[in-house]
Amino acid sequence: MVNLVILRHGESEANRDNIFTGWSDVPLTDRGVYQAHQAGKKIAQTNLQFTHVHTSMLQRAIKTADIVLGECHQDWLPQTKSWRLNERHYGALRGQNKAAVKQQVGEAQVQEWRRSFKTVPPLLTCLRQDRRYDSFGPHIEPRGESLEMAYDRLMPYWTDCVAPRLLDGHNQLIVAHGSTLRALIKFLDGVSDANISQVEVANGVPICYTFDEHLTVVKKTKIQ
Numbered sequence: 001m002v003n004l005v006i007l008r009h010g011e012s013e014a015n016r017d018n019i020f021t022g023w024s025d026v027p028l029t030d031r032g033v034y035q036a037h038q039a040g041k042k043i044a045q046t047n048l049q050f051t052h053v054h055t056s057m058l059q060r061a062i063k064t065a066d067i068v069l070g071e072c073h074q075d076w077l078p079q080t081k082s083w084r085l086n087e088r089h090y091g092a093l094r095g096q097n098k099a100a101v102k103q104q105v106g107e108a109q110v111q112e113w114r115r116s117f118k119t120v121p122p123l124l125t126c127l128r129q130d131r132r133y134d135s136f137g138p139h140i141e142p143r144g145e146s147l148e149m150a151y152d153r154l155m156p157y158w159t160d161c162v163a164p165r166l167l168d169g170h171n172q173l174i175v176a177h178g179s180t181l182r183a184l185i186k187f188l189d190g191v192s193d194a195n196i197s198q199v200e201v202a203n204g205v206p207i208c209y210t211f212d213e214h215l216t217v218v219k220k221t222k223i224q
């Protein structure tokens, strides 16, 4: 048996302020830092030993991972930061208050943008890519993504970087975001396109998947 722990970052300033975030690089709040410590303490109690930690390239996930590893006394672990684990890009919604957008376009439209699998949010008309992505290519940062588009760019990371390590019997830790973890849960749990709208991932609550040697999920538990 081998284990994968997935964890959404602690509360960010944008979460606190109810702002569409996506690829914006916002810091954790004090509450988010606390949530990360609590998550780390809970993971430590399981005595799980990881060989690798995977995060997005956004500070809310990276800082959460660092805090968790400190609590687990596994700060030395090799870490990969990948844009493929970044939050789904919210396009032109980025930076807007979710309640204010609801007032403008109605609750049903906002829910569709936030929770449907295929609906693409309003796209940014132009984009200046942040330099952190330049070494991966000129057009890495999208102008907006549906959950499906985020799923499609996440899966190569699973196939190339996570699944092989699990198949070799090494426990892995992924610290990422609400939407990219919903995409991973969709794959691991076999959730339909329609039903993924019902799946929510809370800040700072670790979820442990246990797999057999064929990478079939045999158990899924919240670590609490």
Ligand SMILES: O=C(O)[C@H](O)COP(=O)(O)O
Pocket: 019, 020, 021, 022, 023, 087, 090, 114, 177, 178, 179
């Ligand atoms: O990017 C964001 O705004 C949040 O991380 C998640 O947004 P959601 O709650 O709409 O999925």
